[in-house]
Amino acid sequence: xxxxxxxxxxxxxDNQYEVVIGLEVHAQVLSDSKLFSSxxxxxxxxxxxxxxxxxxxxxxMLPVINEFCIKQAIKTGIGLxxxxxxxxxxxxxxxxxxxxxxGYQISQFKDPIVGEGKVILDMPDGQKEVGIERLHLEQDxxxxxxxxxxxxxxxxxNRSGVALMEIVSKPDLRSPDEVSAYIKKLRSIMRYLGxxxxxxxxxSLRADVNVSVRAKGSKEFGTRCEIKNVNSIKFMQMAIEYExxxxxxxxxxxxxxxxxxxxxxxxxNETRSMRSKEDAHDYRYFPDPDLLPLEVSDxxxxxxKNNIPELPDDKKKRFIDEFKLSxxxxxxxxxxxxxxxxxxxxxxxxxxxxxxKLAVNWITGELFAVLNNKNLEISxxxxxxxxxxxxxxxxxxxxxxxxxxxxxxxxMLDGDKDPQKIVEEKGLKQQSDPKAIEALIDKxxxxxxxxxxxxxxxxxxxxxxxxxxxxxxxxxxxNPQLINEILKKKLQ
Amino acid sequence: xxxxxxxxxxxxxENIKNKKLSSTDVTKxxxxxxxxxxxxxxxxxxxxxxALDKAKKFDQKPNLDLKLPGIPMAVKDLFCTKDxxxxxxxxxxxxxxxxxxxxxxxxxxxxxxxxxxKLNCDEFAMGSSNETSFFGNVQNPIDKDLVPGGSSGGSASxxxxxxxxxxxxxxxxxxxxxxxxxxxxxxxxxxxxxxxRYGIVAFASxxxxxxPMAQNVRDCALLQEVISSYDSKDSTSIxxxxxxYSEELTNNIKGKKIGIPKEYRVDGMPKEIEDLWQKGIQYxxxxxxxxxxxxxxxxxxxxxxxYIVAPAEASSNLAxxxxxxxxxxxxxxxxIDMYEKxxxxxxxxxxxxxxxxxxxxxxxxxxxxxxxxxxxxxxxxKNDFDEAYKKVDAILTPSTPSSAFKIGEKxxxxxxxxxxxxxxxxxxxAGLPGISIPAGHDxxxxxxxxxxxxxxxxxxxxxxxxxxxxxxxxxxxxxTDWWIK
Numbered sequence: 001x002x003x004x005x006x007x008x009x010x011x012x013x014d015n016q017y018e019v020v021i022g023l024e025v026h027a028q029v030l031s032d033s034k035l036f037s038s039x040x041x042x043x044x045x046x047x048x049x050x051x052x053x054x055x056x057x058x059x060x061m062l063p064v065i066n067e068f069c070i071k072q073a074i075k076t077g078i079g080l081x082x083x084x085x086x087x088x089x090x091x092x093x094x095x096x097x098x099x100x101x102x103g104y105q106i107s108q109f110k111d112p113i114v115g116e117g118k119v120i121l122d123m124p125d126g127q128k129e130v131g132i133e134r135l136h137l138e139q140d141x142x143x144x145x146x147x148x149x150x151x152x153x154x155x156x157x158n159r160s161g162v163a164l165m166e167i168v169s170k171p172d173l174r175s176p177d178e179v180s181a182y183i184k185k186l187r188s189i190m191r192y193l194g195x196x197x198x199x200x201x202x203x204s205l206r207a208d209v210n211v212s213v214r215a216k217g218s219k220e221f222g223t224r225c226e227i228k229n230v231n232s233i234k235f236m237q238m239a240i241e242y243e244x245x246x247x248x249x250x251x252x253x254x255x256x257x258x259x260x261x262x263x264x265x266x267x268x269n270e271t272r273s274m275r276s277k278e279d280a281h282d283y284r285y286f287p288d289p290d291l292l293p294l295e296v297s298d299x300x301x302x303x304x305k306n307n308i309p310e311l312p313d314d315k316k317k318r319f320i321d322e323f324k325l326s327x328x329x330x331x332x333x334x335x336x337x338x339x340x341x342x343x344x345x346x347x348x349x350x351x352x353x354x355x356x357k358l359a360v361n362w363i364t365g366e367l368f369a370v371l372n373n374k375n376l377e378i379s380x381x382x383x384x385x386x387x388x389x390x391x392x393x394x395x396x397x398x399x400x401x402x403x404x405x406x407x408x409x410x411x412m413l414d415g416d417k418d419p420q421k422i423v424e425e426k427g428l429k430q431q432s433d434p435k436a437i438e439a440l441i442d443k444x445x446x447x448x449x450x451x452x453x454x455x456x457x458x459x460x461x462x463x464x465x466x467x468x469x470x471x472x473x474x475x476x477x478x479n480p481q482l483i484n485e486i487l488k489k490k491l492q
Numbered sequence: 493x494x495x496x497x498x499x500x501x502x503x504x505x506e507n508i509k510n511k512k513l514s515s516t517d518v519t520k521x522x523x524x525x526x527x528x529x530x531x532x533x534x535x536x537x538x539x540x541x542x543a544l545d546k547a548k549k550f551d552q553k554p555n556l557d558l559k560l561p562g563i564p565m566a567v568k569d570l571f572c573t574k575d576x577x578x579x580x581x582x583x584x585x586x587x588x589x590x591x592x593x594x595x596x597x598x599x600x601x602x603x604x605x606x607x608x609x610k611l612n613c614d615e616f617a618m619g620s621s622n623e624t625s626f627f628g629n630v631q632n633p634i635d636k637d638l639v640p641g642g643s644s645g646g647s648a649s650x651x652x653x654x655x656x657x658x659x660x661x662x663x664x665x666x667x668x669x670x671x672x673x674x675x676x677x678x679x680x681x682x683x684x685x686x687x688x689r690y691g692i693v694a695f696a697s698x699x700x701x702x703x704p705m706a707q708n709v710r711d712c713a714l715l716q717e718v719i720s721s722y723d724s725k726d727s728t729s730i731x732x733x734x735x736x737y738s739e740e741l742t743n744n745i746k747g748k749k750i751g752i753p754k755e756y757r758v759d760g761m762p763k764e765i766e767d768l769w770q771k772g773i774q775y776x777x778x779x780x781x782x783x784x785x786x787x788x789x790x791x792x793x794x795x796x797x798x799y800i801v802a803p804a805e806a807s808s809n810l811a812x813x814x815x816x817x818x819x820x821x822x823x824x825x826x827x828i829d830m831y832e833k834x835x836x837x838x839x840x841x842x843x844x845x846x847x848x849x850x851x852x853x854x855x856x857x858x859x860x861x862x863x864x865x866x867x868x869x870x871x872x873x874k875n876d877f878d879e880a881y882k883k884v885d886a887i888l889t890p891s892t893p894s895s896a897f898k899i900g901e902k903x904x905x906x907x908x909x910x911x912x913x914x915x916x917x918x919x920x921x922a923g924l925p926g927i928s929i930p931a932g933h934d935x936x937x938x939x940x941x942x943x944x945x946x947x948x949x950x951x952x953x954x955x956x957x958x959x960x961x962x963x964x965x966x967x968x969x970x971x972t973d974w975w976i977k
Contacts, residue, residue, distance in 0.1 A: 053592060057812040059585065060572045060594060060691040062726050092808050094854070096831055103811020153827070155816070284854035286863060289697035289805050291727050 008175030009216060010248045016216040017251075019244040020224075021179055021209065022171035025186060026164050027196040028140070028204040029072045035139050035163035036063030036106065043202045047156035055161040057101035062290050065090075069163040070294065072195040073113050073137050074304050076165055079189045079311055080132050082117025084301050088136075090291045094284040099142035099155050107166075109285040112136035113294065119169075119189070120313060121181040122331045130182055131170030140164050165196065171210065171221065176237035183207070183233050184335065188312050192337045206231040211243045213251070222247065223257040227264050227271055239264040243271045315340055323347065323356045332364055338379045339363075349389030355396040362392055366409055382413045391419040399423060400430050401480055432479040434486065437470070440478070441486050444469045455491055463487065496521035497654040501563065501711035502738075504657055508554075508561050515554070515562025518657075519547035519606060522564050526608065526655045531975040532631045534650040536569045537577045537610040546606045558604030559718050566656040568647045569610035570617055571597045571702070572691040576607065580693040581615040581625040581643075584813045584820045584838030594691025595726070596660060596702045596719045603718045608656055612646030615840045616810065617667055617695040619643050620912040621902065624842040629899050632675055633971050634938055638896045641671030641912075644705065648675040651705050652969060658706045658715050662692060664699045665798050666892075666916025669928035672705055673891035673941025676930040676969035678712045678958070679705045681916075683948045684923035685730030688723030694809040696802040697728075699920040707969075709929065709959040714738035716951060735952045743960040746780035750944075750957070751884035755791035756915060758893060764934045765890045772888055772931055772942040772961070779960040784884055788876040793869045794918040799910060800853050800866035801921070806843075807850025813838065845906065874922045881947050886954055889915050891928040891941035915943060925951045929958045930967040937970060 010017040034041060037054040054061045077084050091109040114135035121128045142160035146153050167186065173179050187198035187205060198205050212224035227243060230236045242264075247257050261280070262271040287293075310318070312334045319330040333343045346359050367388065371378060391408060394400045400408060400423055411422045423429055431437060444466060445452050455462040470483045496518055499507070507513040523540045543564055550562040572578045572590040579585045593601070601607070614624040622630040622645025630645040632638035633653035640649040644661030648671030651659050661668040663681035672679030680703045687702040694700060704715035717738055722731040752773060757766070773783050815821035815834030822837050824830025839847070853862035880887065893914055902909045919926040924945055931942040942961070946954035 056817055058590070058592070058818070059578070059580070059588065059693045059812070060590075060689070062690055064725060064727055094808050094811060096811065096814060096828075098814075098816050098827055101812060101817055103814060104808055282856050284808070284851065284856075284859075286804060286808070286854055286859070289728075290694075 008177065010213065010244055012248060012252050015252070017213045017244070017248045018216045018218070019174060019240065020171050020212045020214060020221060021173035021240060022224075023169045023173065023179065023182065023210070024208040025167040025169075025183070026206050026208075027076075027167060027186070027190060027198070029069050029137075029163035029165055030194055030196050031066065031069050031072060031163055033066055033068075034161040035066055035069050035137060037161055039161065041162050045158055047154070047158060049158065051157040051160065055101065055157055057103070063106060063288070065291065065294065066163065069137060070113070070296070071304060072163075073135060073165055074296070074301060075193045075308060076167075076190060076195045077114030077117065077135055078305055078308050079193050079195075080114070080117035080119060080135065080167070082132055082135065083115035084296070085111065085113055085115055086297070086301070087111065087293055087295050088113040089293045090137075090288045091285045092288045095281050097141065097144075098153060099144045099157070099160065101142065101157060101160060105139050105141065106288055106291070107138035108136035111293075119182065119185050121178060121185055122327075123178065123181060128178065130172045130178075133168040133170050135165055135167045138164050138166055171212075176240045179209070179236055179240060180233045183236065185312070188335050188337070192309055192311050200232050203231060207236060209236055209239060211240055211247070212257075213244050213247045223259050225257065225259065225271070226261050228261055228274060230264055235264060235266055238269055239271055242269060246271065312340075325356065325360060329360050329364070333360065336378065338377060342378050342381065342385050345385035346389045346392070349386045350393055353393075353396065355392060358396060359389070359392045362388060366406070370413065382416060383409070384416050387412055387416055387419055394419055394423065398430060398432055398479060400428055401476070404428050404430065404476060428477060430479045431474050431477045432482060434482055437474070437478055437482050438486050438490075440473050441466075441470055441483070441490055444473060445490055452491060463491070466491070497525045497657075499657070500707055501657045501714060502708075504563060505559075505561060505714075508563070509556050515547040515550040515564075515606065516544065518562065519543050519564040519608070522608060522656060526566075528976050529653055529655050532633060532649050532653055532655070533628050534612055534630055534646045534653065534655055535566065535609045536579055536581070536612050536627045536646070539576055539607050539609045543606050543608050550604065550606065555604060559714065560600065560603040560605035562604055562606060563657060564606045564608045565600070565658055566608040566611050566647075566650055567597055567600075567659055568613050568644050568661045570613055570662050570693045571660065572693065573597055573607060573610065576610065578610065578693070579627070580617070581613045581627060582839065582843070583626040584834070585693070586626065586820055588819050590691070592691060595688035595721065595723045596692065598691075599719050599721055600660070611644075611650050611659060613661075614643035614645065614667075615843050616693065616806070617643035617662055617664055617700075618806070618842050618846055620666070620670055620909050621897070621899070622646065622671075623899065623903055624840055626840060631975060632896055633975070634675060634896065634969075636974055637899045638938070639674065639899050641674035641896060643667040644671050644679075647705050648672055648677055648679070651675070651677045651707060652971065653975075654971070658704065658711050660702055660715070660719060661705050662695075662700055662702050663916075663920065664695050664701075664802060665920050666913040668703045668705060669891050669916050669926060669941070669943060670912055672928045673930070673939065674896035676939030676967065677705055677707055678709055678927065678929050679703065680712050680716055680927045680951070680955070681919065681925060682716060682720060682951055683730075683925045684920075685728055686720045686734075686925070686949070686951070688721060688726040688729050690723055690725040696805040697809060698805060699798075699802060701920070709927075709955060709962050710738055710741060712927070713741050713955045713959075716955070720951075730949075732949050737952055737955055740952055741959050742956050743779070743963055745776070745957050745960045748776075748781040748886065748953075748957065749884040750776050750781050750783045751786035751880050751887040752783050753786050753788045753791065753880070753887060753889060755788050756889045758914060761890075761893050762934075764895075765893060765940065768932050768940050768942065769888075769890050775931075775961045775964045776888060776957065778964055781957070783888070786880045786884060786887070788873075788880060788918070790869065790872045790876050791918055794873055794921055795910060795914055797866045797869045797873065798913070798917040798921060799849065800862050801870060803846040803850030804854050804863050805850070807847045807854065810839070810843070810847060842906070870921050873918055877918075877922045877924060877945075885947070886950075886957055887945040889943045889945065891915060891943040895934045895936065895938035895940055919943075919945050924948055925954055927954050927958050929962055929965070930969065931961070931965050932967070933970070939967075939969065
C-alpha cells in the first residue's frame with residue numbers, strides 16, 4: 001500500500017477528523033427466477049404479474065431454494081477472494097410491513113454462505129485493500145406505492161422474493177472517493193462473473209452506508225449512523241459528506257452522536273433521522289424451519305471455481321504484461337467487462353502488426369467521447385470492434401493520417417461502415433508518393449518565395465505555414481511525415 | 493346393505509371393487525349420516541353436493557385399480573383444498589378459498605377418493621380439545637359434552653361417529669394421537685418428512701406432520717400408503733423407500749424388543765392408565781415380543797421445550813395473516829391500526845397466547861435463554877431415543893395421561909390442558925413416528941389409548957405391532973348414536 005497523499009479529512013478550527021465508512025451493498029442476483037420460487041424476475045413488468053403463491057405467502061406455501069442463486073452467491077464470494085462456507089443457514093427476520101407478505105424476510109444471520117474476503121481498489125495514489133466481512137443471501141421485499149391514491153397504499157409484489165446478495169464491507173473506507181471506487185469495483189467484479197447486472201437505476205445495486213468520524217490519528221471508532229438504501233454513487237458520496245460534517249459539528253459543539261438509522265433526502269441533500277437505536281426493530285431472527293441448513297460440497301465449490309472467468313485484477317495484470325499497457329490504461333480498460341471485451345476484440349482483429357497504444361487511445365478517446373455523448377453502453381457502440389481495428393490499422397500502415405481518420409470515424413458512426421470502403425469511396429487515401437508530394441511542395445515554395453527566404457534566414461515558425469499549405473493543396477491527404485521530410489530538405 | 497357407514501375402509505374398498513357397492517351408495521350413506529350428525533359439529537364446510545356428483549362420475553367409469561376407489565372422506569380443515577374453503581378453524585381465514593391443493597390431499601384424490609367436506613379443528617391446530625375453534629366445540633361421539641380431543645377433534649369425532657370412513661389429521665404435539673385415544677380410534681403420526689407439508693396451513697413447521705386416522709390399523713396403514721410421498725415442493729420432505737404399508741402388514745412381531753420407558757410413569761397419573769399400560773405390556777408379550785425397561789431421561793423437559801419451540805415457530809408462521817392479502821381484515825386508521833385490529837379480532841385467545849409466548853422467547857435478550865436452550869434440549873431428547881433404539885425396536889407408552897374430559901373442564905387452565913400432550917410431544921420433538929390404538933376403557937366407559945413409538949421411517953414396524961396388539965385387545969368402541977334424534 002502506498003502512502004496516501006490525498007487523505008480525506010474534515011477540518012475545523014483546531015481539529016482534523018477522519019471519516020470511517022462501511023457499506024452494506026444489496027446486489028440483486030442475476031437470475032431468471034426468485035430465491036425460493038420459480039416466478040420471473042424481469043424488471044419493469046406490470047405490477048403483480050410475477051408473483052407466485054409462495055411469493056404472496058399463501059397459507060401452506062413453502063420456500064424451495066433456487067440452486068442457481070446459490071451458485072451465483074458462491075461465484076461472487078470467489079470473486080471477492082472470500083471464504084465459502086460449506087454450511088450456511090437461512091433465518092427468518094421477522095417484521096410487519098404491507099409489502100412483506102410472509103411477515104418475515106428469509107435471510108442469513110449467524111451463518112452466511114460467504115465469509116471474509118477482500119477487494120483491491122485502484123486509487124490515484126496507489127492500491128487500497130478493503131476487507132469484506134461477509135456475503136449473505138436474502139429475499140427482497142415487495143414495493144409499496146403511496147402516491148397513486150390519497151387514501152390507499154398499493155403493493156406490487158413482483159420484487160417480493162427476488163434474490164439479493166448483501167455484501168458487508170469492513171469499516172475500511174475513508175473517503176467518498178474510496179466509496180465510489182469500491183462500489184465500481186464490486187460492480188465490475190459481479191459483471192465479470194455475471195452474478196449481478198449492477199444496474200443502479202433499476203435498483204439492482206443499492207447500499208446502506210455506515211458513517212462515523214474520529215479525530216485524525218485516533219484508533220477508536222466513533223458512534224456510527226447508518227444511512228439507509230442509497231441508490232447511486234453520487235448520492236452515497238453526497239450523503240457521506242453531509243453526514244460526516246454533521247457528526248463533526250456535533251462533536252465540535254460538545255454534543256454526542258446518537259447511533260441511529262438515517263435517510264438521505266436527495267432533494268435537500270441532507271440526512272434525516274429515521275429511527276433511533278431505542279426504536280430499532282427486534283427482528284427475532286431464528287433459523288427458518290421450512291429450510292434445512294444449506295450444505296455444499298468441496299466438489300460443488302471447486303466446479304464453480306474452475307469456471308470463474310478472468311477477473312478485472314488478473315486481466316489488468318495481463319494487459320500490462322502482454323500488451324505493454326500502462327497501469328492507468330489497463331485500469332480503464334478492465335473496469336467494465338464490456339470495455340475489456342471490446343478492447344480484446346480490437347486487439348484480435350488488428351492482426352500481427354498492431355499498434356496497441358493507438359488502439360487504446362482511439363477507444364478511450366474518440367469512442368468513449370461518442371458513447372458519452374450519445375449516452376450509450378459500449379455494448380451498444382455504433383462502431384464495431386472489428387471496424388475500429390481496421391481503422392487503427394489504416395492509420396498504422398500509413399493509408400490515412402490521424403486527422404483523416406477522425407473524418408472517417410465520423411462517417412463510420414452511421415451504420416458501422418467499413419472504414420476501408422469509406423477511404424476508397426471518398427478518396428481519402430493518404431498521398432504517400434514522394435514524387436507527387438515533391439512536385440506539390442516545389443510549387444508552394446515557388447509561389448511563396450519571400451517566405452521561404454525568411455525561413456532560411458531563421459524565421460523557423462514559418463515551417464508550419466508551409467506544412468499547412470502543402471496539406472491544404474493535397475486536400476489533407478498528403479502523408480504528413482513525408483511533407484515534413486521533403487519540406488525540410490527543400491528549405492535547407 | 494344398510495350398515496354401510498359401519499364398514500371399515502378395507503371392507504368398503506373390497507365391496508366397491510367387487511361391485512357390491514357403488515361409490516354413490518357409499519357416498520350417499522356417509523352424507524346421510526353426516527347430515528343427521530350436525531350436533532357433533534364435526535364439519536366446518538360440507539361439500540356434499542359436489543361429493544355426490546363426483547361419486548356418480550366415478551361410477552360411470554370406475555377405475556377399480558385405485559387404492560381408494562370412489563371412497564368418500566372428509567379431511568381436517570388445515571389442508572388446503574382447491575376451490576373449497578379452508579379456514580384452519582380460524583375467523584381470520586373464514587372467507588379463504590385456496591386456488592391450490594395440498595400434496596397430501598392431492599395424493600388422496602389421485603387414488604380415487606372423494607372429498608365430503610372439511611372437518612373442525614382447534615384454531616390453527618392449537619389446542620387439545622377442539623375448544624379453540626372459531627366454529628365451536630366438537631362433540632365426542634362417545635358421550636355428550638365430552639371433548640373429542642384436539643387439535644384434530646373434528647377428524648376424530650367424524651371417524652368415531654362414522655361420518656367418514658377414514659380421515660387425515662395433522663399432529664404437531666399429539667393432535668392426531670390424543671384425539672384418536674379420546675375417541676377410540678387409530679391415529680398415526682408419521683416420521684417428520686414422510687408426508688409433505690405443502691399446502692397444509694402451518695402451525696410449527698419443524699413439528700407439523702400429516703397422518704391418517706381410522707377405525708382400525710389396516711385402514712390406517714392403507715391411508716398412510718396413499719398420503720406419504722416425497723415432495724420437492726417441501727424442502728423438509730425426505731426421499732426414503734416407502735413401504736406398501738397395508739400390503740406388508742403382518743401380526744407377526746415375534747422377537748421384537750419393545751421398550752418401556754420408566755419416565756412415562758408421571759406423577760398424578762390415574763391408576764387406570766397405569767393398569768392399561770401393564771395390560772399393553774402383557775399383550776405384546778402374548779404376541780411373542782419381548783419388553784425391556786428403558787430410560788428416556790430428558791422426558792420431563794419435553795413439554796416445556798415444546799411450548800417454547802412450537803409457539804416460536806407459530807408466532808412467525810402466523811405473521812402472514814395480517815389482513816393485507818387474503819382472509820379477514822378489520823378497518824383501521826392506518827396500517828398498524830389495521831394490523832392490530834385484524835389480528836386481535838381475527839385470532840382467538842389461545843392463538844394470541846401462543847403468538848405472544850413465541851414472540852417473547854424469540855426476543856433479543858431472551859432468545860438464548862429460551863429458544864436456543866430449547867433447541868439444545870430438543871437434541872438431548874432426540875439422543876435419548878437414539879440411545880434407546882440401540883436396545884429396542886419400538887417403545888410402548890400410554891397415549892394420554894387421562895381419558896377424554898368434559899367440555900369447558902380445562903378451558904381456564906391452559907397448563908393442565910397442555911399436560912394432555914405429555915406422552916405425545918417427545919415424539920414430535922424427535923421427529924419419530926407414533927401410533928395410538930384404542931386399548932381399553934376407563935371406569936366411565938371412555939376409551940383409552942396406547943402409543944407405540946418407532947424408529948424414524950419405521951412406520952411398518954409400529955403398524956405391525958399395533959396390528960398384532962389390536963387383534964389381542966379386540967377393542968369395541970361404544971358408540972350409542974346419542975346425538976341422532
